[in-house]
Amino acid sequence: MEIKRAGMIAIVGRPNVGKSTLINALAGEKVAIVSNKPQTTRNRVCGIINRDGVQYVFMDTPGLHQAKTQLGEYMVKVVRETVSDVDAALLLVEPVARIGKPEEVLISRIEAARVPAFLVINKIDTVDPMQLLEVIECYRKRFAFAGVLPISAQNGDGVDLILPELAPLMPEGPQLFEEGLVSDQPERQMIAEIIREKMLMLLSREVPHGVAVVIERFSERDNEIIDVDAVIYCERESHKGIIIGKRGAMLKEIGAQARADIEAFMGTKVYLQTWVKVKENWRDNLAMIRNFSYE
Ligand SMILES: Nc1nc2c(ncn2[C@@H]2O[C@H](COP(=O)(O)OP(=O)(O)OP(=O)(O)O)[C@@H](O)[C@H]2O)c(=O)[nH]1
Ligand SMILES: [Mg+2]
Numbered sequence: 363m364e365i366k367r368a369g370m371i372a373i374v375g376r377p378n379v380g381k382s383t384l385i386n387a388l389a390g391e392k393v394a395i396v397s398n399k400p401q402t403t404r405n406r407v408c409g410i411i412n413r414d415g416v417q418y419v420f421m422d423t424p425g426l427h428q429a430k431t432q433l434g435e436y437m438v439k440v441v442r443e444t445v446s447d448v449d450a451a452l453l454l455v456e457p458v459a460r461i462g463k464p465e466e467v468l469i470s471r472i473e474a475a476r477v478p479a480f481l482v483i484n485k486i487d488t489v490d491p492m493q494l495l496e497v498i499e500c501y502r503k504r505f506a507f508a509g510v511l512p513i514s515a516q517n518g519d520g521v522d523l524i525l526p527e528l529a530p531l532m533p534e535g536p537q538l539f540e541e542g543l544v545s546d547q548p549e550r551q552m553i554a555e556i557i558r559e560k561m562l563m564l565l566s567r568e569v570p571h572g573v574a575v576v577i578e579r580f581s582e583r584d585n586e587i588i589d590v591d592a593v594i595y596c597e598r599e600s601h602k603g604i605i606i607g608k609r610g611a612m613l614k615e616i617g618a619q620a621r622a623d624i625e626a627f628m629g630t631k632v633y634l635q636t637w638v639k640v641k642e643n644w645r646d647n648l649a650m651i652r653n654f655s656y657e
Contacts, residue, residue, distance in 0.1 A: 368417035369532035372444045372477075375454035376464035377401050377425025380484040384454060384515040385409040385422040388524065392627070393545040393552075394422045395559035401425060401571060402562060404433070404656055406440050408546045410539050416529055417537045421448065426464040431645040436656050445471045450508075450531045451479040452524070457489045457512075459496035461504055469505050478531055481507040482524070487514040550577045551655070552627060557592055557620045557636070561605070564616055569604050572597035572645060574654040587631045590624065595641045595654070602638050613638065 373381045377400030386392050389409035395402060407422045423444050424437035445451060451472055455465060472479045481501050483494060498510050509527050513520035539546065547555075554575040561570040579591035596602055606613045613636060621634045644650035651657070 363412070363415060365412060365417045365537035366415045367529075367532040367534050368419070368536065368538045369449035369528075370419045370421060370447070370538070371528060372421045372423060372448040372451045373454060374423050374441055374445060374451060374468050375425065375484075376456070376462065377427050379425065379454045379456055380515045381425065381454050382407075382422050384452075384482070384484065384513070384521070385420050387515050387518055387521050388418075388420055389544055391544060393547065395555045395562075397559060397562035399562050399567060399570070401427060401434075401437070402559075404437055405551075406444055410543055410545065411525070412537070412541065413525055414529075416525075416532050417539065418525060418528060418532065419538055426468055428463075432648055433645040433651055433656060436651060441468075442471060445477060446475040448477060449533060450528055451477045452482045452511075453479055453507075454482045454484050455497070455501070457483050457485055457494060457497055459493070459500040461500060465501075473505065478508045479505070480524075480527060481505075481510045483510070483512045484515050486512045486519065487517055549628070550580050553577055553580070553590060553624050554592065556623045556627065557594070557616065560616045560619045560623075561594070564612065564619070565604065569596065569601050572601060573605075574641075574644065574650075574656075576654060583633075585630075587633055588628055590632055590634045592634065592636045594636060594638045595644060596638060597640070597642060597644060599640055602640050605638050 375381050382394035382396045382403055385394050393409045394407045403424045409420045411418045421444050423441045426441050429435045429438050453468055483497055494512050554577050557575045561573055574595045576593045578593055581589050617634055617636050621632050625632045
């Protein structure tokens with residue numbers, strides 16, 4: 363099918379509001395990792411959808427928060443740059459009738475960049491529909507949104523209505539990405555992210571936030587097995603102990619769960635080896651941040 367129009371759409375919002383869950387629901391497969399902990403996403407990740415002659419390139423972004431580290435500053439910068447660089451924005455909010463600090467900052471950015479924006483109220487599965495009216499009223503008073511879309515990214519309710527709303531805003535022009543591509547994220551990065559996702563799931567709050575994963579080897583053996591060597595960097599010796607666990611039990615569990623997902627993602631068998639190393643305070647070390655490909 364010939365693509366006649368193509369555009370980019372930023373998905374922005376506070377941490378944990380469901381931005382990555384939404385981009386996965388839109389793309390129809392997993393392009394971004396999801397967890398119940400805030401500040402899961404660190405980089406801009408795109409999900410590409412071709413529908414009825416239009417190419418939609420969605421940008422998942424880190425949750426906007428008060429940065430406390432250099433890594434946090436980087437994440438906030440990613441959000442700012444993404445908003446000023448797109449044809450439309452989706453401001454994802456919790457179903458709460460109060461505009462918080464992150465929403466206020468994001469609305470100001472959207473205004474400054476003059477991007478058409480939709481208010482997307484997520485997690486409607488958790489509230490009484492009557493409550494939504496108050497949420498809509500509250501946000502409508504603050505900004506002239508191009509439209510309001512109540513959804514549940516988790517169970518898919520309302521997600522189908524997003525593309526038709528965006529279609530008229532997509533500029534005429536050729537496709538931005540080749541057909542068949544679902545994300546611009548390199549395989550290595552997705553594999554590193556899957557390992558980080560398992561740590562966010564299995565470890566308590568502060569440990570996984572100080573973790574970075576680097577894929578040091580990624581090689582195919584006779585087209586049948588992929589060998590992956592991953593190094594997990596953490597911030598403290600004590601964290602290393604927690605990640606490895608009693609007699610290596612935790613690291614084994616992280617590896618087993620990650621391997622299952624990586625095999626599903628790659629469609630082949632995977633042999634995964636992991637190491638844990640300490641890099642003290644890397645989140646405040648710009649050279650290290652770049653090294654871990656947050657740049
Ligand atoms: N009940 C409910 N939970 C949801 C919905 N969408 C996402 N969640 C949950 O909210 C949590 C956060 O989801 P993410 O998609 O990781 O949120 P995010 O906005 O990408 O978070 P950051 O990357 O940290 O900014 C996860 O536990 C999701 O399962 C929804 O529609 N309903
Ligand atoms: Mg996310």
